[in-house]
Amino acid sequence: MSARGRTATGPGMADPLPRASQPGGSRAGGSPAPGAGAAGEPALLDLLETGELEVAGRLVDASNLTMYCTVTGPAGSVSCVYKPVAGERPLWDFPLGTLAGREVAAYAVSRAAGWNVVPPTVYREGPFGPGMCQLWIDTDDAVDLVQLSRRTDHAGLRQMAVFDAVVNNADRKIGHLLPDAGGHLYGCDHGVCFGAEYKLRTVLWQWRGKKLPGKAVAALEHLSSELLPGAALSRELDRWLEPAEIDATRARVALLAEHKVHPFPPADWPAVPWPPI
Secondary structure (H helix, E strand, O other): OEOOOOOOOOOOOOOOOOEOOOOOOOOOOOOOOOOOOOOOHHHHHHHHHHOEEEEEEEOOOOOOOOEEEEEEEOOEEEEEEEEEHHHOOOOOOOOOOOHHHHHHHHHHHHHHHOOOOOOOEEEEOOOOOOEEEEEOOOEOOOOOHHHHHHOOOOHHHHHHHHHHHHHOOOOEOHHHEEEEOOOOEEEOOOOOOOOOOOOOOEOOOOOOOOEOOHHHHHHHHHHHHHOOOOOHHHHHHHOOOOHHHHHHHHHHHHHHHHHOEOOOOOOOOOOOOEOOO
């Protein structure tokens, strides 16, 4: 996920861990566990935040230190991903040590809008210090991700494109798409979101300039109210983002809701992440 001189060096870490065995899927992320609907999600979040976290291995292809783990508590055990702040590589365009919080902020926006494109995500202590912890998802290996990323008739994919525009995602790659066996589409790796300057970089430009679906407009209008100062989502974002970044998020939501069209690529910023997969 290199862009205009992003560095490839980072703070020293412990010796590399064994490569994780990745059950039935290809990448970190998550989906609501069986039975974790509207009533079960708070319990799942509590498990991710307070359960005993045990590292099983390291995802060696990740840009930042990323651990495959299990988290266990009275409610049971689930697989998850843990990204400690200490393992974040320095970036020229995002403050050091803020990526984990941005992942939590992305989940908060997804949940508030009713999109559910980000797996349950929390901020917690772990073996390598504080960081983000996100439910693991078993992806459907029968889905061709390249073909999926090019579709124009996939409602979940289009919903993700709207979400990315809201959070100003600077790194929506094909490999960040997580289709599960039930047909739902999730996304992962939202650490480089919420920049104050417009820097949307994505492989999902097929709807640029197209009219937004009615459900998307309704979700944006709801987000506008949730982002008012003092509202629940606004208070949550206050924990993870700078005031200018929250103001920019409000402005993006307002602009999308007013014009009701998918955005165009930025004129002065690479429109597609490299590599795109």
